[in-house]
Amino acid sequence: MKRFIEHQELARDRRFIRQANIAADLLATMPDDVNAVVDLFEKIGPVIEAGTRGTAAEPLYDRFGPAFTLMTLNEPIRPGEPGTEDRLKMRMHGIYVGELQALEGAGRSLWDFPDAPWEFKMNMARQCWDEARHVQIFEKLLEHVGGEVGMYAESTFLFEAACADDPALRVAGVNRALEGLACDVFRDNIEFAKQSDDELMEQSMDYVLADELTHVRFGSEWVAEFCKDDPERLKRARDFRRETDRRFNFGGARSNEEGAAIPIAWEDRKFAGFTEEELEDLAALGGEGPSRATMKQAIEILVSRFQAGSAIDEEVAS
Amino acid sequence: MTETRMYPGTGKDERTTFAPYSAFDIPQDLRELHGRYDVETTARRVRNFRYAEEWMMMMLGGWLATVPEVPVKTGLGKIIWEGARAADEFGKRLPELRCGKRAAESSEAGNQAFADFIQEVAAPETPDLSIEKLAGVFDVLKPHLLGLYERHMRETDQIADAPTIEILEDIARKTERHIAWGHEVLDRLCDTDAKRQRRHARQRELTELLEKSGGVTGELALDH
Ligand SMILES: [Fe+2]
Ligand SMILES: [Fe+2]
Numbered sequence: 269m270k271r272f273i274e275h276q277e278l279a280r281d282r283r284f285i286r287q288a289n290i291a292a293d294l295l296a297t298m299p300d301d302v303n304a305v306v307d308l309f310e311k312i313g314p315v316i317e318a319g320t321r322g323t324a325a326e327p328l329y330d331r332f333g334p335a336f337t338l339m340t341l342n343e344p345i346r347p348g349e350p351g352t353e354d355r356l357k358m359r360m361h362g363i364y365v366g367e368l369q370a371l372e373g374a375g376r377s378l379w380d381f382p383d384a385p386w387e388f389k390m391n392m393a394r395q396c397w398d399e400a401r402h403v404q405i406f407e408k409l410l411e412h413v414g415g416e417v418g419m420y421a422e423s424t425f426l427f428e429a430a431c432a433d434d435p436a437l438r439v440a441g442v443n444r445a446l447e448g449l450a451c452d453v454f455r456d457n458i459e460f461a462k463q464s465d466d467e468l469m470e471q472s473m474d475y476v477l478a479d480e481l482t483h484v485r486f487g488s489e490w491v492a493e494f495c496k497d498d499p500e501r502l503k504r505a506r507d508f509r510r511e512t513d514r515r516f517n518f519g520g521a522r523s524n525e526e527g528a529a530i531p532i533a534w535e536d537r538k539f540a541g542f543t544e545e546e547l548e549d550l551a552a553l554g555g556e557g558p559s560r561a562t563m564k565q566a567i568e569i570l571v572s573r574f575q576a577g578s579a580i581d582e583e584v585a586s
Numbered sequence: 587m588t589e590t591r592m593y594p595g596t597g598k599d600e601r602t603t604f605a606p607y608s609a610f611d612i613p614q615d616l617r618e619l620h621g622r623y624d625v626e627t628t629a630r631r632v633r634n635f636r637y638a639e640e641w642m643m644m645m646l647g648g649w650l651a652t653v654p655e656v657p658v659k660t661g662l663g664k665i666i667w668e669g670a671r672a673a674d675e676f677g678k679r680l681p682e683l684r685c686g687k688r689a690a691e692s693s694e695a696g697n698q699a700f701a702d703f704i705q706e707v708a709a710p711e712t713p714d715l716s717i718e719k720l721a722g723v724f725d726v727l728k729p730h731l732l733g734l735y736e737r738h739m740r741e742t743d744q745i746a747d748a749p750t751i752e753i754l755e756d757i758a759r760k761t762e763r764h765i766a767w768g769h770e771v772l773d774r775l776c777d778t779d780a781k782r783q784r785r786h787a788r789q790r791e792l793t794e795l796l797e798k799s800g801g802v803t804g805e806l807a808l809d810h
Contacts, residue, residue: 269648269711279654279713371663372651378666379648386677386691393643393670396650400663403656417656 271380275428278372284365287319289423291337295519300558305519305566309334310573324419328354333574335567341521342563344456344529347464356460357415363453364406364417369427370450370483371399373442381435385493388435391486395443398479405472412468429512436494440505443487445512448537448550450480452522455533481540488541514553519563523554621743628742628750629683630694634803636676637693638704638731639757642723643669645708654713658720658771665764672757679753696804703799707792717775721788724768726796732761734802 280286290312298304309316313334320329328336340355374395381388407417430441454477461470491509495502516522522530532554534547542550558566623631643666650659650666673693680689695701707722735758739751776782800806 269645269652269708273651277652279652281654281656368656368659371659375647375650375662375666377647378644382644386674389640389644390670390674392647393667396647396663397667398663400660403660403663407656 269379272433273376275424275431278369278424278427280422283418285319285323285418285421287421287423288315289425290315292423292425292515292518295557296515296517298519298557300562302562302565302569305338305558305562306569306573309338309566309570319421319423323421324354324357324415325421330578332571333578335570335574338519338563338567338570341518342529342560342567344527345460347460353414356413357410358420359453359457360406360410360413360415361417361420363450363457364403364410365422365424366426366446366450367399367402367406369424370442370446371396371403373427373431373438373446374399376431377435377438377442380433380438384435388490391490395483395486398483402476402479405476409469409472425515429515432508434501434504436491436501436505437508439487439490439494440509441512443483444491444542445509445516447480447483447487448513448540448542449516449522451477451484451533451536451540452530454480455536456530477536481536484537484540484542510549510553513550514556517554517557519557520554520559524551525555525560527560528554617744619743619745621747622741623738623743623747625683628738628747629680629685629689631738631803632676632679632683632750633685633689633692633694634696634700635731635735636673636680637695637701638727638802639669639673639676640693641704641708642727643667643673645704646723648708649711649719652711652713653716653719655716655771655775658716661767661771665767668760668764672760675753675757679750682749696802697800699799700796700802700804703792703795706795717772717781717784718788720768720772720775721785722792724765724772725785725789726792728761728765728768730796730801732758732765735761 291309294308294312298308316334316337317329320326325336332339339351340358345352345355345359374392377384377392378389378396410416426446430438430446432438432441454473458470458473458477461467461473491502491505495505518530520528522528522532524532524534532547532550537547538544646662646666646669650662653659653662677690677692680692681687685692695704707727710718710722735754739754739758742750744751772785776785797806
């Protein structure tokens with residue numbers, strides 16, 4: 269078996285539909301400009317549409333057009349609000365496939381780095397078991413909110429963005445950026461579960477969050493260990509993690525701002541070895557790119573243009 | 587000439603009234619001293635076992651990404667962790683067997699042929715080869731290890747090498763469970779004659795290689 273694989277090589281059974289996630293990548297480099305966001309999403313509309321065909325997101329695309337991805341990302345999920353049910357299913361599905369990719373990432377760290385220290389292998393092996401349990405937990409939570417595996421397309425961009433060939437960069441990407449994102453999302457979802465009196469979700473997610481903090485800690489400790497005599501390597505690991513985090517901000521959807529769709533889990537992250545300085549930096553990254561207000565405006569324009577276009581199409585057809 | 591046994595804390599003329607043994611109904615210790623393996627041999631075998639467990643969990647880790655069946659991915663997650671713990675427990679025994687503190691992290695292939703055999707078990711990689719991947723580990727390698735673990739437990743000095751036996755007992759119990767799981771999965775995956783054929787072919791091919799290598803300790807031929 270070769271060492272290092274591409275994200276296209278991740279194997280799935282036939283329930284899964286694969287989709288390229290160009291939206292998150294492009295958003296990472298977008299300026300804070302309404303027209304730029306509108307142009308971009310109109311341009312990549314066909315790709316977004318293709319990713320929804322044959323999935324539960326198809327009706328959402330038909331109704332809102334390419335902006336539906338932004339709508340699901342940009343606003344926090346609150347119990348009882350319109351669209352919450354669909355967005356919750358989407359989020360659970362997103363977490364489920366994220367856990368699968370985290371499982372695969374941890375497993376590949378065992379195979380890709382055969383000469384790594386034994387303690388590192390123990391940590392990665394433990395992570396394999398934890399992520400395997402998380403996959404099982406989120407399969408159940410997905411059912412709990414009325415969803416099922418394969419109902420939405422899967423983008424493997426988490427694996428793609430986080431996996432690197434240098435073990436220091438790999439743990440920086442997978443264990444600090446990807447797992448850190450998981451902490452943010454889980455903390456937010458635990459709050460959601462509390463507000464909805466959903467004890468089943470609250471408790472199981474809290475256990476998962478405890479595991480994820482352990483994984484982030486593995487990352488914090490191994491980056492330090494791998495780079496202890498090599499400031500150049502430390503810088504590369506830090507830059508890689510920053511770049512990965514920039515992509516995981518989804519155009520500012522994750523940030524430290526009031527009302528962010530995914531707030532940064534500050535205290536949890538500190539517990540897992542993030543320094544105050546790193547967290548400030550992460551918050552600053554979240555502030556780059558389009559603001560929430562920009563996104564909101566862009567969404568309005570995109571939706572009204574899409575709906576106007578659909579109305580014309582219908583007229584022509586009739 | 588028989589001197590009365592003294593217990594700690596008692597004076598010379600303060601004799602205990604307890605008879606040393608017979609007053610209690612304790613079954614006689616029937617275990618015999620001396621086993622098939624001396625300290626050095628056991629240490630080498632433990633390093634060999636560790637090598638197999640370590641590589642096995644590493645290859646299973648690599649396959650998580652390339653087996654398409656989700657329940658196989660999640661089932662392997664736990665087996666990987668138990669494999670790592672097995673290797674870790676073997677490692678911790680090594681300093682106790684006079685190998686030095688740093689030996690806890692050392693694995694050693696029984697010989698080059700066994701190292702080559704391990705790479706052959708790890709060779710399949712594409713998603714259509716789940717049968718070949720799992721047959722190598724669950725039909726060939728793990729049953730081979732289980733046989734040797736049981737043999738070591740039977741044949742080593744039952745009292746002097748009891749710490750190795752204790753480690754092996756736990757690992758053997760888990761290995762049995764892994765094999766049962768793997769067989770269940772393989773039985774389901776092999777739902778046509780052609781697939782069953784593939785499984786048996788892989789099994790035959792690897793068993794032959796394994797036997798030629800001399801097995802995990804490199805001395806299978808000598809053992810028989
Ligand atoms: Fe996880
Ligand atoms: Fe994790």
